[in-house]
Amino acid sequence: MRLIQSLRIGLLGLLAVAAPLSAQQQDARADGKAFGESLRGEAQEAAKSQPNAANLPNYDRNAVRNLETLADAPERIESNAAAAATGHQGYRAMRDSVANRARFDPSEIEDVIARSLAINETPLDYTSGMAISGGQGNCVPLPTGSGSAGTYTATCNSGTRIDQSVGQCAVPLVASVTRRQQWHYLCNETSTVYGYPWCSAFDGGSCRITGYRPGPCLQWREDQFYRYCTEPGDPIAEITCDTPDARYTPYAVTTDNSIDTFSDESQCIGFADNGDCTLDNEICTDADPQTRVIDGVSVTRPCWEWQRSYTCTSREAASDCSDIESQGTCRFIGEECLTDEMPCETWERIYECPLPGTDISTQYVCDGDVYCIDGSCETIERTANDEFKDAAVALHAMDEARGQFDPNTLTLFRGTRNTCSSKVFGVLNCCKGKGFPLIPGISLLVALGCSREEVLLHERDAQGLCAYVGTYCSDKFLGVCLTKKKVYCCFESKLSRILQEQGRKQLPKPWDKPKEEQCEGFTLDEFARLDLSRMDFSEVYAEFTDAARLPDELETSILIQQKIEDYYARGGQ
Known part of the structure; x- marks a missing residue:
């Protein structure tokens, strides 16, 4: 049966092959053959003749030659691309976006939220023991916060930027x-x-x-x-x-x-x-x-x-002040021309910003400071004795005056001149100090291009030992400042720096021009004219409170009252 079916299928296939073509199929075959014959002569002629570049659409001989050159020497592709990028608008827009975007130091963010994180871990440690009766409880110190007294000078640049690029x-x-x-x-x-x-x-x-x-x-x-x-x-x-x-x-x-x-x-x-x-x-x-x-x-x-x-050089308007202005805590003081040329091409904008860091004095949550009766609560505010800290600062100033007296020049609190450099609108800045976290290790900054002297200045300024004098342009091109130098006067202690900064305003004895300032000390007559009571020494108060707790009138009165009660209790009265 299977053999018969196979023979039947094979016979049908042979009949289908041998069947004559229809009239429509014959016409289509004839048309295709005629079309092929019409193109045969043109194809044969094209095969015999030499190719002509002029007949090729969009053919550019120089472009083909350049591609052939790159094919033989692919190492040139990168240099050719770099040469073309200097004038490309999209490339310049990308560079400007990267250079001017806002940057935040993770360590600064951690300092700001450190207190909140500590209280969040153990909230009951700072609120336990409070009673409705208003009885005297315990004072629990709060964790270290991020606020501190004192300010620092922050600067930024605005004006014309010159970009220099090298191509081959x-x-x-x-x-x-x-x-x-x-x-x-x-x-x-x-x-x-x-x-x-x-x-x-x-x-x-x-x-x-x-x-x-x-x-x-x-x-x-x-x-x-x-x-x-x-x-x-x-x-x-x-x-x-x-x-x-x-x-x-x-x-x-x-x-x-x-x-x-x-x-x-x-x-x-x-x-x-x-x-x-x-x-x-x-x-x-x-x-x-x-x-x-x-x-x-x-x-x-x-x-x-x-x-x-x-x-290659290019000029364009630029500013790197967005980081300072976005903080919202810095006060604009003024701006100075870096090049001393008119019209001025490069300006330095100067701001006064609060110092980040830790609290000067320890803060407490005290149970006994809050009294609540029938849902109405009152808080007792404590007033510290300010005279003690002022007296301590004055005594310390007198002690430092003896140690920092220069018998050769008969001056007090003489400083040392220090400078650091930074590229205007550049990435490398060797002038970060007070107001910025210390970078661990000198070798890192030195590897980036800063000198060891600049790194030491960075550390001393961060410790509050240096006073900012001013800035001048150390390298310029076509009237535009490329590199600027900041000048500082550094002293042996923070107190000496404060005396110099605020004492010069009282005399008055302003800093000399940044190129010429030599950080001279006060003469005996000048120091005698200073009024220490008018100076703000809040930056150095913490140095004294670390060694000795300042007296508090309320705490003292409570201690005296407790001793009186104990005395009568022992006597049975």
């Missing part, structure tokens, strides 16, 4: 060999006695005299030894022509190889056409071997490729 490009030497035939003739410049035409007959064509040979001898003389010419004829000139002269028969036909070379500067067009780019140097990068075979001809050149280095 390659200039290869391209050599080509052109072969052409030369036809050589002989002529005479004086007569036609030798059967040669006049040389003037070749004037006006593509011919030139390329040499001379002696003419036939007019008079010979012989002796027993040899034969020599006593009257040589006029010299015969050799003429070389680029095209044959049909009037005469050449005595020789040669082929001349002409070598043409040119420097391919296509990779440097972006730099050369940019008026803000300056060529710094050009060095040979490919001189071995000097002799190379070009189309079968040896060509010798001292260098086959050069590398050009450019420096």
Whole structure:
């Protein structure tokens, strides 16, 4: 049964193959054959003829040559891209966005929320023991907060920014060999006695005299030894022509190889056409071997490729003050021109900001300070004795005056001049100090480009030992400041720095110009004129409260009352 079915299927297949085509199928086949025949001649002709670049749409010979060059030397792709990026608007917008975006130090955020995190961990430790009866409870110290007394000077820049970028490009030497035939003739410049035409007959064509040979001898003389010419004829000139002269028969036909070379500067067009780019140097990068075979001809050149280095500059308005202004706690003081030129291209804006850090004195939550009756609560506020701390500061100032007296100049509290530098609108800033967290390890800042002296200044200023004097421009270009220097006067203690800062305002004795300030101390007469009671020493109070707790009138009265009650209790009264 299966065999019969297989034979039936095979027979049907053979019938389908052998069946005649319909009229519609025959017409379609005829149309396709006719269309193919119409294109056969054009296809054969295209296969025989040389390709013509002019017939190719969007064909750019220079672009193809540049791509071929990059294919042979892919290491140039990066340098070519860097050269094109200098003038690309999207690239510049990306750089500006990265340079001017807001930045926050994680350590500063942690300092701000440290107290909240500590109370959140164990809230009952700071609220336990409070009673409705208003009885005296215990005082629990709060964890260290982030606020502190004192300010620091913060600066930023505004005005014109000059961006300098360096780019390189390659200039290869391209050599080509052109072969052409030369036809050589002989002529005479004086007569036609030798059967040669006049040389003037070749004037006006593509011919030139390329040499001379002696003419036939007019008079010979012989002796027993040899034969020599006593009257040589006029010299015969050799003429070389680029095209044959049909009037005469050449005595020789040669082929001349002409070598043409040119420097391919296509990779440097972006730099050369940019008026803000300056060529710094050009060095040979490919001189071995000097002799190379070009189309079968040896060509010798001292260098086959050069590398050009450019420096490009651009000017644009810029400001890096967004970080300071966004804090909302800094007070704008003023701005100064860094270059002392008019119109001023670069300004430094000066702000006074509160110092971050820890609380000066410990704060408490005291059960006994809150009294509640029938839901109405009252808080007892404590008033500290300010006279004690002021007296302590004054005594400490007198003690430091003895230690910092210079008998040679008869001055007190002399400081040392220190400077640090930073790029205007740049990333590297070696002038961060007070107001910024200390970076652990000197080696890190030194590795970034700061000197050890600048790192030590950073540490001393962060400790509150240095007073900011001012800033001046140390490097400028086209009237725009590129690098600025900050000047500080640093002292042996924080108290000495405060005395100098606030004492100079009282005298008055302002700081000298940043380039000239030498951090001189007070003379004896100047120090005698200072009124210490008018000075704010809140920054140094913590140094005394760490050593001894300041007396509190309320705490003292409670202690006295408790002693009186204990005395009567022991006596049974």
